[in-house]
Amino acid sequence: MLTDIEIAQQTKLRPIAEIAEELGVRTEELEPYGRFKAKLNDDLVQRLQDKPDGKLILVTAINPTPAGEGKTTTTAGLGQAMAKIGKNAVIALREPSLGPVFGVKGGAAGGGYAQVLPMEDINLHFTGDMHAITSANNLLCAMLDNHLQQGNLLGIDQRRILIKRCVDMNDRALRNVIVGLGGKINGVPREDGFIITVASEVMAILCLAQDLKDLKERLGRILIAYTYDNKPVYAKDIKADGAMTALLKDAINPNLVQTIEGTPAIMHGGPFANIAHGCNSVRATRLALKLGDYCITEAGFGSDLGAEKFLDIKCRMAGLKPDCIVVVATVRALKYNGGIPKAELAAENVEALKKGAANLCAHVENMQKYGVPVVVAINRFHTDTDAELQVIDDTCKALGVDYALSEVFAKGGEGGKELAQVVCDVIDRTESHFEPIYSIDKTIEEKIEAIAKTIYGADGVTFTNAAKKSLKDIKALGGDAMPVCIAKTQYSLSDNAALLGRPHGFEITIRDLRLSNGAGFVVAYAGDVMTMPGLPKVPSAEKIDVGEDGKIHGLF
16 A cells, blocks of 8 residues: 555646646746746736635534544545536645654645645745744844843843744754853843744734735734833834845745646645644635635634634634535544544444544534534545444434545545535535624633633633733733634643543633734633644654655655
């Protein structure tokens, strides 16, 4: 059996100029990065701005488990399947972070015969967007430390610096560091730390910015510190916004690539959904809506994280309206949610599946609360039995939702034709009445409570003393007018990773909050979620290598 990377390497890619030409992209609107990937520049954005949008399809999932759900695989496969049934679809995805690529999961561009290519490029340096974001963030940090070194004219309190350096790698040793220990000429000593690039506010800003002007304004609004007399200090106050924008001038343009079957895919931005807002860029999604009759996009992790943030943050800010939401699940993962260990998931267990199906019910019902039609996609494995699939059938009928079995991993677009047809039929017969789950004029506490009770199923929310203090500061700066981005575990609907299925009788604890003033939302930290992940005992990096012929091995 071929691995994902072996399948990818055996695929004959079409020149990206051909893919662009079929989309109607002009030569001067394409900025090639080699033969098989390119950026789409602002000339294209401007030319298409008055063109009607296609239909917006969001792909999300149940809570992720070690068994895997195949959300990105389903997204790529659904795009390929659309072409098989004669539809013009464009996929819009996030760029993978090097953290998970070398950490716990390996590559992140789909799998089997439903992948986005060139897989090695996408999973490694791609077009350099991640590095540009890292550089812009760290330039801001360097300029702040230089301001302290050069006399601190603004009177910045070094104990109240709010930004951290970042690196696009899982490195727990950098979570907390001390900088400036080289004597008088080498910087002011202070506590600092690193977060992973995809959790940075610069990443969020890049993904939410409408254009270069909006990008610069948002960067300038980043809250970086407080002064000794309790006044806020922003990036523009130390004159960092212009240079940061210069570093991101090319990175703001979305990237065009293709699937194994030549379906166009726009990949841009990569915020994690457990510690950030989990969606690809607004510019990428809007371009996909203009270039195709259907835009198929995804949001990270389960619907309680990525989809909630897509709907309550991204759609609200960008004026987007999804026409259909696809919830991906697997029989194996539902049995895991029913209490079965990973090693036993291949064996038939109808009772465990019935118990774990409560997790699927929660995610479907939550998405229906937004007024958007929902379709369930069952990512089928060869170990799934007829009795187990009957449970899925019964569950979906009880929920009143259409579903389809998807075999895109093994069969590519051909294996997703049923799903593609069901999605199109649902869109054609059911109008979306999308509304965010909370009103923007609610307080921060009310917004968090709405998400906790309505989406997570919590009984309420508890704020620590540290969180209450942060709330006071954030409200003083106008944070009540912003949506909230809750950072919590992806493995449970609760803030406790051990509570699988559909937990009841719990409260969400908010341990702290932070104002992402440039991005335009308030981050609320629930549980012990980390903004700098660590490598596992056996990282994926141990399996990745390069042969003498230059061919990469072991990348998923």
